[in-house]
Amino acid sequence: MAVLTTPRRTLLLSRDDELDSVLALRRIAAHLGGLDLVGDAPADAALVCDDADAARRLLAAGVPVVHLRSGHPAKDEPPPPEGVLSWAHRPGWLPGPTTGRPTGALAPARPAQHRSRSGTLLLLSLWGVPDGEAGAFVSGPLPGLVREAVRRTGSCTVVSDARLDGALHVTEADVDALHASCAVLLASPTLGALTLAHARRSPAALLPSLGDTQRDLAELVLSAVSLPWALDPGGAWGPPDDNPWAALDPSLDDLRGAQRVARSLRQLTLAPW
Known part of the structure; x- marks a missing residue:
């Protein structure tokens, strides 16, 4: 007898008025093949880039959250919300503090350049x-x-x-x-x-x-x-x-930050009910 399963839904949110936030979300999403990526609830897990208020609302609704600080933090920036799995975009070569577990560089999925470039x-x-x-x-x-x-x-x-x-x-x-x-x-x-x-x-x-x-x-x-x-x-x-x-x-950076964050989100999404 076949067992029907509901596709696991992964919610992706970024701050659309912050360049770093949009770029980070896209680079991580490129490594989430096979998941049902959605832009609104309900969801089995969520990646929230930078929007602490959205992360708190999702946590309150029972959705596990991976929270990413995509850009360089302001000096007076508060820490990520309690209860999230926290990452911070930080290339290994760049000195300075982080507000979460450092990702390494969130590089593009396809780092190659065109041979003929202009403009x-x-x-x-x-x-x-x-x-x-x-x-x-x-x-x-x-x-x-x-x-x-x-x-x-x-x-x-x-x-x-x-x-x-x-x-x-x-x-x-x-x-x-x-x-x-x-x-x-x-x-x-x-x-x-x-x-x-x-x-x-x-x-x-x-x-x-x-x-x-x-x-x-x-x-x-x-x-x-x-x-x-x-x-x-x-x-x-x-x-x-x-x-x-x-x-x-x-040796200070292997450019696999997006894969690391995507892996943690995939594990959270596919965790047993």
Whole structure:
């Protein structure tokens, strides 16, 4: 006699207005083949990227939760909710504290680059940035930077976690695929963007650090690897085949962070009733 079973449902939630959160969720989801991935309850288990309130609600409803802090934590950030299985995105080469079990780098599932690459990808994160500081950059240096990128590389695709005229929202863009085909990456100092460049051993130039959290992360990153600032007068953004990450000790990161988090979520989802 056949035994009917109900498919196990795995809930995936991220903060759509935080670049790191969206990128982390997608990279982990790429390793969850065979599970019924859903965007709303009910669910047998959940991955919650960054949204502590959502994690608490799910726990209260009896749903086991894997909670991931996807980006560099703010200095006054509270710890993850009690009762979750807590992870924190932290590449092994990057110094500094974590707010949970460190993942290692959450790398793209397909780290290869296209042989023929062109244009510029500009990844702009305004998550947690004070309105005045964000507005000053968007209305000031950003348009000129885009024009310069077009002049140097022929095109510029802007992706942001804010709704900006002329930009793709991160929820609408396949950032990892865009990076695989671009010649130049200009990026806010965020873990998702820097992990992308590190995983492909490709050059990156940093956009101005906006907000205290980006400034703190940029300081840590530049203590470990030499990256140029995009707005330095006459500064080189790096040729497509430049590898600024070669100076890092490769033993400090194996790029399997997404698989680790996915494995823990799969185990939680498939645990016996």
